[in-house]
Amino acid sequence: MKKQLLSGLVAAAVLGTMALPVSAQNLAIVxxxxxxxERAEVLKKQLERSGRxxxxxxxxxxxxxxxxREILMQEAQKRGLEASADYKAQMELARQxxxxxxxxxxxxxKNPVTDAEIKAEYDKFVAAxxxxxxxxxxxxxxxxxxxxxIIASISKGAKxxxxxxxxxxDPGSGAKGGDLDWAAPANYVSEFTEAMVKLEKGKMTETPVKSQFGYHIIRLDDVRQAELPKLDDVKPQVAEQLQQQKLVKFQEGLRAKAKIQ
Structure with a gap:
């Protein structure tokens, strides 16, 4: 009797240890x-990919x-919603x-952005x-x-x-007394730029400057050397931009090779 009881306990213990790995693989039983x-791991990876x-x-x-989600999914299955055409169409879109x-x-x-590519792109930005x-x-x-x-009025002392x-x-600058803030010459239309760069600091154009937008009276308030961010400060953004460019070219290449009828 004791031997049977002992063997029974041993068998139960062995079965218990065999079942542990199976239960350890599950998040819960619903x-x-x-x-x-794995479902939790997938959600975790999605969050990490988004930067959280x-x-x-x-x-x-x-x-x-x-x-x-499992509880809701089981209820949806009970109601036979998996058989609907709408569900199947959405599942196909999700799969894609x-x-x-x-x-x-x-x-x-397989196509990472290299430091050399980042440096080359940064140098182009600096040059421009x-x-x-x-x-x-x-x-x-x-x-x-x-x-x-207006030029005559300002010359006589008007502010x-x-x-x-x-x-x-110009509603943007007009509300600020005409202030256009700091900008590179290339930011303006050519007629505006040409007149602006000829001015001395504090001086105003003596004649109106015509452009596609109308007639400008331009005053040069100050000049400075361009303050550009250092490479290390913008490296992640440049890398992301280059990666997106590579991805777009990859997609365009696939599209060009595809046989579409």
């Missing part, structure tokens, strides 16, 4: 159905979210979306935006006679800023 831990660190508190929230995202991730892993920056103000009006009258607020057709 209505008798096992919920695998997963804290221990969030892991608990993820677990509850997975369980809640997941596969496409995995393709993008795979491409990025280096040099001088100009702090200018302007008054924009529709016709030349009005512009000439540039007051006229800009009242008469300028």
């Amino acid at each position: 209505n008798g159905k096992a919920v695998p831990k 660190p997963v804290t221990p508190e969030m892991e608990g929230q993820i677990k509850e979210e997975v369980i809640a 979306g997941i596969l496409i995202q995995e393709l993008r991730v795979d491409f990025q892993k 935006n280096g040099g001088k920056e100009y702090k200018a103000s302007h008054i924009l009006v529709e016709n030349e006679d009005e512009a000439k009258a 540039f800023e007051d006229i800009a607020k009242k008469q300028s057709k």
Whole structure:
């Protein structure tokens, strides 16, 4: 009797240890159905990919979210919603979306942006935006006679800023007394730039400057060397931009090779 009892206990203990790995793979058992831990891991990876660190508190929230989804899914299955055409169409779209995202991730892993590419892109940015920056103000009006009258009025002592607020057709700068803030010359249309860079600091154009927008009265308030960010400060943004460019070229290449009828 004792031998049978002992052997029974040993068998139970062995079966118990054999069952542990199976239960350890599950997050929970919902209505008798096992919920695998992989679902929580997938949600965790999605959060991490979006740049959100997963804290221990969030892991608990993820677990509850997975369980809640299982409960709702079981109810939907009871109601036979899996058989609907709408569900099947949405599942196909979801499947495509997941596969496409995995393709993008795979491409990025195999085609990383190099430090040399980042440096080259930064150098292009510096070349295009280096040099001088100009702090200018302007008054924009529709016709030349009005512009000439404003120049004459300012020459006699009228305040540039007051006229800009009242008469300028540029709502952005007009409200600020004509102030355009600091900018590279390339930011403006060619006629504006050409007149602005010829001015001495504190001086105003003596004749109206015509552009596609109307007639400008331009005053140069200050000049400085362009203040550009250092490479280390913008490296992540440059890398992200280059990665997106590579991805776009990859997609365009696939499209070009595809046989579409």
